[in-house]
Amino acid sequence: MSLIFDHVSYTYSIGSGYETKALSDVSLKIGEREFIGIIGHTGSGKSTLVQHMNGLLKATEGKIYYNGEDIYDKDYDLKDLRTQVGMVFQYPEHQLFETSVFEDVKFGPRNQGLDEQEVTLRAYEALTKVKFPEDRFDQSPFDLSGGQKRRAAIAGVLAMKPAILILDEPTAGLDPKGRDEILGMISDMHNTVGNTIVLVSHSMEDVAEYVDRIIVMDEGSVLYDGTPSEVFSHYKKLEEIGLAAPEVTYLMHELADRGIPVDVNATTIEEACESIAAYYGRTGI
């Protein structure tokens, strides 16, 4: 599986006097089994970028190839692409509509034209993968807690077995435990199923904790593309564009500035704790 952006640009409202370039010459490759975080300030082009990945928006310049095929070719089956590249929008629970959770999750695979037995199986599998409690499958999706609604909505996309799962701020508005549960669930799923995950997030801490690769968007272009340590080493530049590094990264730099030889590439609490304890374990405070 591969998804390639070849010099993709996107301009809103061409010729209306309100032309806005939302994507500008983006080239990147998304491969098998990746866990990618996309960060950027509001309006930087993150959502526009991911909406190109499954053909919801059509590039005004450049090409996109999925498994080597040009998705803008007139014979290309975009409907199939959208089951291969599944998208979970912001506040996906607003899209729940069926009378029961189970029926809601069946909607996607049923639309793929699968037979009813396969549809049922897919729905069951998907709900199990998101760790949705089995005794609530028949409940109305509107009677669930915020975190459960979101799981049900994610299951609805998972049931189509996408090779790439895009999640646009899946933890927005959830309490801390709910955030950990959803991200932990996504990470477990990534490890067991091996699908590629694209996570759009405003939480630098979450991105540092879970993803292997970070793409930083700014003014519609890719500013950085690398591992969390590489990307967060540019923390000063990130601040200029309305972002930040995880708080631990700042702490490590400040400690280093005071002459304490700790690892400034630490981006998670665990890494920071490890490095600080190793130093002070030898010297004492």
Next chain:
Amino acid sequence: MGIVEAKNLLYEYFKRDDEGKVTGIETAIDHIDLSVEQGQFISILGHNGSGKSTLAKHINALLVPAEGSVTVDGLDTSDTKNHLSVRQIAGMVFQNPDNQIIASVVEEDVAFGPENLGVPTEEIVERVERSLKSVGMWKKRTHSPGRLSGGQKQRVAIAGVMAMEPKCIIFDEPTAMLDPGGRAEVISVAHELNKKKGITVILITHYMEEVVGSDRVFVMDHGKVVMQGTPREIFSQVEELKKYRLGVPQMTLLADELRKKGLPIPAGILTREELLNALCP
């Protein structure tokens, strides 16, 4: 008397099935007593469904008590005659900006509130400028809100409430959709209004870091206030907070982990500066 006083507040609603028959009664607010002094910066924490937003809606009379009472600046919210005054005194910023923007141009949206209050035109112009500048949206004043991103819309919504210069502003998860820069900006705007203009701030949030600068923190669970105190008092109870599906700020967590590894770090660390000073005395 405080600016906001809730006494023995109870709020219930009916749960209904598909046919509209009542299947049960849910208690969203369960006999709460709460007092907020003028000029305080208050935070309310609690998991999804704990009753935070329901409580907030009582403070500007969007909901009225089923039992008990809420007074805002001495005005009883149960009396409908007080509702307009209460809503002017206590402004509210919601989580989703799409539900609060009404005009087709940014500056007109911000002007809507003061216009409705009958503020003279010259002053409206000043207030709009001040409010938009404080949220970093002055450059976009002639844009259409519909063309802004979610975070930018939220900043416009906040400017709209700020332009009414209320005595108290309730922020109901105002940063849930913002990027780190936007989040820091909104929180610092809230603190600035609180410090410079003495506006009482009631902040509802799921981000523990945003609570650190508050005077007082209330933790809600199942419609009750289960913990209250200063941020330091609250965040020193890590296990208790986990029980209520909450966490602690990143630096508190790191300090806790370091302590578990045997480093002599004092309890009650909240900020990076405090941890830095503990490590490099």
